[in-house]
Amino acid sequence: MTRCAAIQEDLTAWVDGELSEQQIRVVGDHLGQCGTCADLARQLRAAVPAQRQTLTCVVAIADLDRAELWRRTRSLLVNDVEAPRPRWAWWPRRFALAGLATAAAVGVFVALNNTPQPAPVMVDLGTPPVEVVERPDLFKDYPLIEQLDALENFDTVEAVPLDDDTPSQNG
Amino acid sequence: MRARVTISMMALGVVLFAMPAGATGVLLAQNWRDLTPKERSDAMQNYKQHQQLPQERKRDIEQQYERWRNMPPDQRDRVRQNYQRLQQLPPQERSRFEQKYEKWKQQTPPPPK
Numbered sequence: 001m002t003r004c005a006a007i008q009e010d011l012t013a014w015v016d017g018e019l020s021e022q023q024i025r026v027v028g029d030h031l032g033q034c035g036t037c038a039d040l041a042r043q044l045r046a047a048v049p050a051q052r053q054t055l056t057c058v059v060a061i062a063d064l065d066r067a068e069l070w071r072r073t074r075s076l077l078v079n080d081v082e083a084p085r086p087r088w089a090w091w092p093r094r095f096a097l098a099g100l101a102t103a104a105a106v107g108v109f110v111a112l113n114n115t116p117q118p119a120p121v122m123v124d125l126g127t128p129p130v131e132v133v134e135r136p137d138l139f140k141d142y143p144l145i146e147q148l149d150a151l152e153n154f155d156t157v158e159a160v161p162l163d164d165d166t167p168s169q170n171g
Numbered sequence: 172m173r174a175r176v177t178i179s180m181m182a183l184g185v186v187l188f189a190m191p192a193g194a195t196g197v198l199l200a201q202n203w204r205d206l207t208p209k210e211r212s213d214a215m216q217n218y219k220q221h222q223q224l225p226q227e228r229k230r231d232i233e234q235q236y237e238r239w240r241n242m243p244p245d246q247r248d249r250v251r252q253n254y255q256r257l258q259q260l261p262p263q264e265r266s267r268f269e270q271k272y273e274k275w276k277q278q279t280p281p282p283p284k
Contacts, residue, residue: 136203142217144254148235150272154253160271
């Protein structure tokens with residue numbers, strides 16, 4: 001094993017601070033004289049912190065509770081996929097449609113059979129005379145019949161000039 | 172198709188339900204029981220007024236009543252409309268109409284009895 005090979009074997013331990021003081025001194029003397037090993041040492045120094053960070057993540061992943069992770073993942077998947085609709089889920093809609101149809105049928109039946117009846121109102125008018133009972137239309141429309149002649153010729157009567165009418169234009 | 176039949180039946184029911192009994196036209200009251208309480212009250216007052224008229228005037232009213240009964244419905248409707256027009260005239264205009272009617276009656280030969 002050459003001198004460089006022996007130093008490079010200890011470089012990782014040197015970066016990690018795991019060498020004894022004597023070994024550290026030996027490596028340091030060599031790195032001061034050998035550019036190749038000094039470059040390698042610099043690369044190792046730069047790489048070790050990154051390796052430590054990566055290792056931390058790996059350790060963290062290794063510490064995961066996989067059962068819990070699986071449970072949560074499965075829960076997300078189940079909620080994302082629409083559950084199959086059970087057959088009885090259609091029953092409320094069927095009942096609603098049946099109820100609407102029944103209400104419509106009842107409405108039509110009531111409308112066809114319901115003849116509006118005047119509400120009975122008790123008014124004490126005494127016993128009407130026979131003339132009124134026999135000819136209610138005469139006394140119901142009496143004011144109109146009384147003036148029948150004038151009403152039949154309403155427009156003609158309206159056009160009749162009175163003596164005090166003044167012509168609108170005297171020419 | 173079934174939905175159309177159902178909707179048609181419902182519409183027919185609504186129309187039949189909403190149509191008043193006397194929607195075919197105002198007919199003459201054939202029975203005292205057909206009158207509303209207000210019409211009965213008015214009829215009783217008109218009867219009392221009629222009873223106080225002289226016989227000659229009563230006969231005139233009777234003749235006019237017969238003419239009214241035998242009048243075609245459209246002409247009867249026109250008379251009713253004219254009655255409403257007369258009712259809506261201001262008192263002064265109404266008085267003038269009565270004067271015009273008296274003048275017109277004097278100028279026009281009486282209808283054959």
